[in-house]
Amino acid sequence: MTAEREQNMAKSKLSVRFEAALQASGARTVLRLPDAASKKLPSRGQVAVHATINGHTFDTVIEPDGEFGHWMSLDEGLQKAAGTGPGKKATVKVEPREEWPEPRVPPDLRATLSSAPREVQELWHAITPRARWEWVRWVNATKNPDTRKRRVEVTISKMSSGKRRPCCFNLASCTDPELSKSGKLALD
Template sequence: MPARASDPAPITFSADLSTIDDTTLVRLPKQASERLPSRGQVAVRTSLGAHDFETVVEPDGRGGHWIRVDDTLQRAADVGPGDTAELTLEVSRDWPEPDVPDDLAAALAKAPAKIHAVWEDITPMARWEWVRWVQATSNPETRQRRVEVSISKMDNGKRRPCCFDLSSCTDPNLSKSGKLRDVS
């Protein structure tokens, strides 16, 4: 999509790839993160070295952001933990579809047509919020309850989950108290 006059200018920066446990990521420098339009998730078109991709920049719970760099992306961009990479972000109006976790996907598949209609009618951004909310716990019982509550809320016409801080880091494997853990 060509840039529009109202689109923010591309954000270019250098950052180190680091790890938390088995996850490789790039934490955006403060100046880069401050240029994003939200303290929560932001859809972006990104270049890492010469490799272009679309993703959603995640909040770190401290007013900043980070990007997951999976093995496939590391190989494509020929980078790994400890390397410094050049990145360019362009805020995108078009959100990529989230990877819906198996438990939520199964519940949606079994749900009545009314819920399918809500899921299909909401924006990809709203679908990301549902996915984040379901995945924001490491407790299996809480997670199952969130799947059930998601279906119930959509059955009642709710288009977004409520009651969680969109600027917090919600990945239970990478965060502590809503904040991205320190990287190694």
């Protein structure tokens, strides 16, 4: 365990333990936190956590479900490592972290940022990883290609004027376009 990880654990001292069944939704596998577990977390929005599922540890960002709860997506590799899958129960522990992992910046936003004015690129690197997560989440929150293109353009425009975070969107809503309906997690 790194010294940074130990410091983060000492600061938060919050460890939320629970059991939950994994659910398939389309091509995705989702673990929805029980209400009691979500209520213990420090935010109704995204929460960066160090997680353990069936003894397998990893860092992730838990997403809001739009109903004051949380969920996380589990890829096939993680499911295999944890020995679990859709329909199976898993033993889970999550510990909120102060340090956020870097988001996966989608190719369209990454390309636009790389060709943006220097001050926008500098601001992107100066903002916190959590703020970068918010920009990425806002851009990704639509299925409509025209809306998405406009959001990428607006990101650059807002950052050009010094804005460090997107405004005017509910941070506690479910924004995953594959799993969201009217801002709420909608599983098959």
